[in-house]
Amino acid sequence: MQRGTTPTHTFTFGESLSGAKFDKVFITYKQSEKTVIEKTIDDIAVTDESFIVKLTQAETLLFSPGQVRIQIRVKTAAGEALASNIITVSAEELLKDGEI
Numbered sequence: 001m002q003r004g005t006t007p008t009h010t011f012t013f014g015e016s017l018s019g020a021k022f023d024k025v026f027i028t029y030k031q032s033e034k035t036v037i038e039k040t041i042d043d044i045a046v047t048d049e050s051f052i053v054k055l056t057q058a059e060t061l062l063f064s065p066g067q068v069r070i071q072i073r074v075k076t077a078a079g080e081a082l083a084s085n086i087i088t089v090s091a092e093e094l095l096k097d098g099e100i
Helices: none
Strands: 008-012 022-031 034-040 050-054 066-076 081-083 087-091
Touching (some): 022 050
Antiparallel strands (some): 008 050, 022 034, 022 066, 066 081
């Protein structure tokens, strides 16, 4: 992930989400054991197969260059609590820092 950009992250699942109802969804971005960004159901587009979240320049600038860990946690309307595997990406250095 490039800092200072506006990436769209699409998290695809092996099974259809069609008809699934979610009480809570959290997409958590952590760096150095600190939560940097946490998106909730209000920030996430849900399709038949994925969760989609768009980050702003300001949000990606919150990361320092280095590893970022991402995890999705969900509570379904039926009361099931689920968690994804942790995804690791790299926040890349910028030569011109700041929002443009």
